[in-house]
């Protein structure tokens with residue numbers, strides 16, 4: 500029994516009234532489920548229950564309570580076991596689903612692979628991927644392009660970064676469009692989401708065409724991953740010193756086989772899938788949301804462009820890691836994008852024991868869904884919380900004219916990368932990638948939305964993406980030539 504004080508038990512917790520047997524099942528649209536939870540949080544408060552076919556989910560929306568849940572892992576809370584089973588059933592037995600000692604072991608090797616030190620030394624490769632993006636646009640896009648699907652370019656770029664950094668394998672999907680790896684990856688999250696929210700595991704007895712499609716994609720991915728593994732095994736054979744000092748994630752996983760407590764082949768495959776998936780959708784969707792805000796606000800776009808001109812000077816591209824840190828405004832814009840459009844607005848947990856959160860006693864095994872964006876959109880934490888104000892993330896030292904925003908700002912409440920011991924180990928890598936790819940796009944093109952802002956909807960399929968996003972691109976004069984023209988004019 501939990502030994503903290505509490506004033507409520509789950510018998511006191513209410514929620515939206517459903518209908519007999521089905522509960523709230525027909526009150527929601529699956530792809531906007533997070534928005535229903537956010538709306539209900541306003542009505543029912545920091546804890547409420549939803550019920551799908553008799554299965555109850557406790558929704559937690561208070562940021563302090565959510566931080567407590569995230570922090571108290573793996574002891575008091577674990578990832579939802581049903582979610583773990585579903586993800587592992589597909590083949591992803593790795594750091595995201597592992598618990599307790601297993602998780603510690605998986606996390607160590609993942610964190611090492613994604614360490615700041617590794618990302619910094621890998622930086623030239625990220626620049627190379629950005630240059631390929633630019634080459635691709637130079638060769639394939641006219642001066643003006645309408646209704647362009649920029650999200651798929653971001654997806655390719657993030658796949659290339661992850662496969663290079665973590666697997667030492669240069670896929671160059673940015674330029675070689677015949678590779679379909681991202682099409683296969685794209686099927687996984689929506690399916691996981693559908694199965695988690697499905698009250699009955701129908702797919703185990705009767706496979707729909709989309710279930711069979713997923714099996715086909717997993718088989719294709721297995722072949723690709725087999726190639727990554729073969730390359731890493733060859734490297735280890737040719738240079739046995741890599742066994743002690745592996746140069747990437749895959750080598751580290753394979754090298755463990757000669758040591759105590761090795762990773763099994765299922766774990767090796769599972770972690771490679773995990774890394775591939777975790778690194779792609781999240782970063783690419785965040786870049787798509789960035790595009791959404793920038794393309795719909797010309798003032799914001801010119802401000803970002805001014806900073807790009809200022810930092811790049813006469814250069815065409817960022818050339819050193821230190822320069823990334825000079826994009827103070829763009830960084831603030833990205834933070835604001837992640838506050839308003841976190842790609843993971845909901846995280847799924849399960850109580851390992853009876854545990855008191857806030858004033859509530861939550862019994863062992865309760866399914867708890869933390870709804871993270873409620874706090875990020877609350878006036879209690881951020882002034883004019885629903886507005887896009889990147890300046891709120893700038894401090895006085897970031898600007899010449901003193902602190903640009905003095906309103907309420909509880910930065911810790913926005914948790915786009917999760918929190919506690921299981922917070923996202925790819926944060927630093929993704930922040931670096933996002934600056935580089937955003938600069939590459941925005942220095943080159945002026946962007947407008949091809950559809951009205953209202954037509955672009957939040958679509959939740961385990962991660963949240965902008966549905967219907969499509970942009971018009973107009974090539975700019977290059978940054979260096981604009982600067983030269985300005986210099987000439989001032990002479």
Ligand code: HEM
Pocket residue numbers: 569594595596606609613661773774777778779781782785842843846915916917918919920921922923924925926928929
């Ligand atoms: C904008 C980009 C990204 C966002 C918003 C994001 C967000 C998240 C979130 C919310 C979690 C769950 C954290 C928790 O449970 O507290 C997570 C976990 C994870 N992320 Fe990311 N992520 C991003 C990019 C990446 C990248 C680039 C990689 C690797 C290439 C990555 C690898 C992982 C892994 C391995 C986990 C599982 C950690 C664990 O369970 O211990 N992520 N991420």
